[in-house]
Amino acid sequence: MIRRATNNNRLEPHEHTLDLLILTTHDIMAPSKMIQCRFFAQGSCRNGVSCSFVHERPTRSPEDPSDYRAKLPCKFFAQALCQNGGNCKFSHDEIISSPPAPSDSRAEVPCRFLLRPGGCQNGSCPYLHTIGGIKVDVSSNQNLEVDEEKEQERDDYFIRNLSGASIYFNEFGHVIKVSLPTDFSLASITGLAPGTTPAATVEILRGLGFDLDVNCIRIPGYAASSETKATVKVEDPLFAKKLSIRLKEQKSTLSATPIPIDMKGTNCRKVYISWHKASRSAWVNFGNGDIANRVAQKFNEGRYKCLGQFVRSSSATRSGSRSGSRHNPVAWTIILSDVPNHAALKDIEGAIIYPQDKPRHIELGAVSYPASEAEVSVEVRSHLEQHGPLENFYLRPTFEGKRVKAAAWFRDEDDARSACSLNNKPLSTLRDGKLTVTLVRSIKLKIFATVYYASKSRIDEQCKMWKEQHLVFHVYQDALHQYTTLKVEGNNAKDLANARRTLEEILDGVVLKDGENIVWDTALGSNGTAFMKLKSIAKELRVVVIRDRSMRQLRFYGPPEKVQQVVHQITDMLKEESSSSYEIDLESHQFSWAIHGGFKSVEHELGKNIAIFNVVSRKITINGTHQQYETALAIMDGKQAIHIRSISDDPSSTESDCPICFCEADTPIKTSCKHTYCLECFEECCKSAASTSKDEFQIKCQGDEGTCSTVFTLREVKDHVSSSVFETILKSTFEEYIQRHPQTFRYCPTPDCGYIYRCSTASNSKPPAYMCPNCFEPLCTSCHSRHGDYTCAEYKDIASGGYEALAKLKKELNIKDCPKCTTPMEKTEGCNHMTCAGCKAHICWVCMAVFDAGAACYAHMNKAHGGIGLGLERFMD
Structure with a gap:
């Protein structure tokens, strides 16, 4: 190996030249330094600069121009796993000289939702969208959660969770079904062939042993879908689970998932998943300990970052006893951890900004795990699906931070809770790195946009506290900006409940006083x-x-x-x-007179806005003097002398007059039957429909003097009123229905509970156990009382005269109740001194006197009864 000393004292490899060879004493004494480190060649040496073997990239022979592989980058080298070193046929140079910029590796992984019913609903989906090699365009760029909110708003089937039950309304607001968790089952069947009809699904289920009516099955249309999904509703609480188990046992290509009824105002079907990004360590060497510690401090304080990411640093350590020699300036080392896996040497050098902080030498360690984020997400999703089917899985594209984050929506809340068992579980793809899985609860409130903007400053103040509690706040606007949906998410049920109460308090407004x-x-x-x-x-x-x-x-x-x-x-x-106000309650004949022109006569005489006619409450209000009130009464008393005419024939009447208050409509709305209402009058008319409907609930138009035959549908009503008013209408309809069916449904007797239960038939056997899911109080659904293990007949006997029989039986068995705590006591032998097993009181069995100690009881028996009572029979009364 040949090295040369440069002017900046860095040690650099010298290839293909013959220069002066400078050997230090340390080099001569360390013959192992002439041997290449095989672990470094594989990218897995853990010794860093203290390694006794050579950490040099070996020189490579000139490339064979005929070998096309020499131009292709080595993927194993990019992952620090190449074991061929300089003999590798693939290129290492290109990767060393210019490391690729980070890219979203998910683009190489096929989207698993693309071939599912409805296709991929995420317009910004980062996964590969190809079918048969043809790219599939997804036009929508909406956020996944925004799409989910809009889809739920659009597909309103008028099913509401009220008083612990799922209430089904028809198009006119009639309650057609009350479904409790104890008597209903809903299943989603996937894997059906395209074009499968409800009738064909019935035959499939019949072959599995389930005889259902075709009306129990609904198949939504998915024109672009490669399979069909069916929703099955059955009056059997165990049907969905039975079907799911049977399909699994028969190893069918179909699958069935029980769909739960969300009984609370919260949703717990979502989980957050995260794991550490792939990272590596780096050894940074300095010739001065002060410089090394200064750089370490700057990394730990965040003043130095690698590729914009926070990196931790160890304290500076000396490299060895001999490394402090003046012949070897590489004497101090800091170890950087959490370095991004795609970081190159130049990225670490660039992170150290100041020239006086520049290191002498840098070495990179192996990547913590080689798998891409997309590859890990596939395995994560596979583990999640072992706990139950998912509705959605969303991998968030992030290039900052130390963790990869994802969100998953389960179809069943129980599956989401079960998936939390994956928390802190090691994953083989992460080389035993651990997952973090957290259950996310959420609440939603839908309000007028004007109310939200007026309350926004107060809500924003609360958001600061919610952020500290790790609660996430979302705001969704509808297309017309008429309504705003507020959503709060978090994993702490108590904090979420407090957030809901705070939001409701803000949105209730302040009653002006x-x-x-x-x-x-x-x-x-x-x-x-x-x-x-x-x-x-x-x-x-x-x-x-x-x-x-x-x-x-x-x-x-x-x-x-x-x-x-x-x-x-x-x-x-x-x-x-200010003016005086007088109200006139109208009887039936007076109301008929008023609506057929009589009120217009009063209004014509007194003036507009002085006389107010409310059709819903059947009242005429006079805002004026007592004389004006007397005038109105006089007109009503002499109504036979008044020419009765239709209001529509009155020249002062216009199409813009509200048929409720007979005034020009304020914030007017026009119905499908071409009548114009004040928005507020229309809301009050709809809210009062439950109490004013004589037979079946209906919201009837009051136009044409009350003769309009139009009955408004729920969809039309929903288009015109606020969401809070609409929900109030449905709730009042439901409450009116329960009041009319006392033999079928009852409210839980616990104060302020509000849940309902289905009544059962009385029998002589022990009633089935029922516990209210809201207040957790046990209750008999037959006699509507709490009587524990007694049958209804036994409890009825006890409550209506059976006490006498019970007292007689207790006397025959020599059983008496403790006079202090009423605990029953039976005396079979011994003296008349008894000790209560409940309150430990000392009792005289003859007169049932109570004493604090046994001695006092014995003294009393000897004095009052002439002994402690060895003859049991004579003391039985």
Whole structure:
């Protein structure tokens, strides 16, 4: 080996020349230094500069121009695994001189979702999209999670989780099914041939021993899909699991996955996965210990970074007892760890910016593992799928940081929980490096966009605390920017629950109060001048004030410091607009008179916005003087003398008048039957439909004086009202349904629980065990009481006179209850001194007197009863 000393004191290899050979005493005394290190040639030497063997790239013979391999880079050398050294037929020089820039290796791995139902839904998918060698274009560039939110919003089948049950509504809002986890099963079947119909699926299931109706099966259409997926709903809580097990036992090409009912407002089907990126170590040598320690400190403080990544450094150490000699300046070494696996020597040299910090020599260690991020992700996904099928798997493209991160969505929450067992498990691909797997819980709230923007400053303040708690906050906007969906994710259930409560508190707004009094005036009940001025105040102050006529209050959204300013301006405005208010409740014949022209007569006499007619509540409100109120009553009392005419025939009536309040519509909406409503009136009409519907629930149009035959569908209602109002409508419909079916469903009797259960038939046998999934209280679903191991008949007997029989039986068996704690005690022999097994009280069996000690009890028996009682029979009463 020939080395030469350069002006900068670095040691560099000298090839194909004959220069003066300079040997140090250390070189002469170390004959092993003439021998090539075979471990270094393989990229796996762990001794660094302290190695006794040569760490030089051996010179290679001139390349054979006829050997095409000489121009191809050696992939094993790139992974520090080449064992051929200088005899390798593939090129090592190109990689040494110009290491390739980091690229996304996932582009070489085929996308596993491309051939699944619906294809790949990730427009920015980094994996290879080819079928039969032809590239498949994915046009969508939307984020995977945004697409998921939009898909869920678009595919609303009007199924809601209310009171611990899954409630199915038809297109008009009728409750058609109440499904509890105890009586329902839902399965997703994949692997069906393209074009498979529901009828064909029924035959397949019949061959497996399941006799189902074709209406139980739904097959969504996937025009671009290579297979068909079917969803099967069955009135059998064990069907989905039975089907899944049977298909596995028969080794079928089909697979069935039970689909759970999400009973809470949280979702726990997502997991985060991460693992350490491939890295290597580097030995950096200096001729001065102070310089070495200074560079180590700068790396540890982040002032020096390699390829933008934080690198850890050890303290400087001397290379050996002889290495401090003036003949060998390479005396101090620091070891850098977490160096990016694609880093080259020049990258480490470039990281050390200042010239006075430059090292003498750098050596790179082997890569921690050779697999690419994409290859590791394939194995990770394979391990996850052993716990259950996935809906999505997303590998995040990151070139910064020390860890590779991915997210997976399971179809079943239980599978996601099971997959957490992979946490801290070694992975062979990582050379026993460990995975981190964390269950992610999430909550979602959908609100008006205006409410979100008005509350954004308060939400942003909370986001800072959520970030410290490792909670992730997402905001999704709909296409029309009318609604905003807020989503919070995290792995700590308690922190997530607190975040939900905080969000709900913010989004509930602030009820405006002037001192202890709620800010409200009857003038705000109509769309008159007071309401218009209210809207102007809110617009001027850049806040949102929502009128709630049913609760007779105003809700404020905006900066807290503006609350009092808003209150003062609104109260001042209401003082100017103040007037007396009188309400007239209409009987059936009066309502018919009013809706057929009578109200218009009152309005014509008193003036617009003084008389207000609410069709839903069947009231006429007079905002004016007592004399005006008397005038309205006089018109109603003399209604026979008034010419009754249709409101539509009134020349003052216009198409823009709301059929609820008979005023010009505020924030107007037009229905499919061409009637125009105030948005707020329409919402109140829909919310009251459950209580006003005589027979079956329906939201009926009130246009054409209440004669319009249109019944609004849920889809039309959802297009016009806020999401909170829409959910309130569905909830009120459900509650009305439960009230009408007391023999089928009951509410849990635990205060504030709110969950329902299905009633069972009374029997003389012990009822099946049932525990409320919300409050965890045991309950009998037959007699709706808590009676433990007793049958319903036994409990009924005890509760309705059976106590007498019980007392008689206890007397026959010589059983008495402790007078202190009521624990039953049986006396079979011995004296009359008894000790309660429950409270340890000392008791006289004759008169049941209680004592703190046995001596006092014996003294009492001798004095009061003439002895301690050796004759048992005479003391039995």
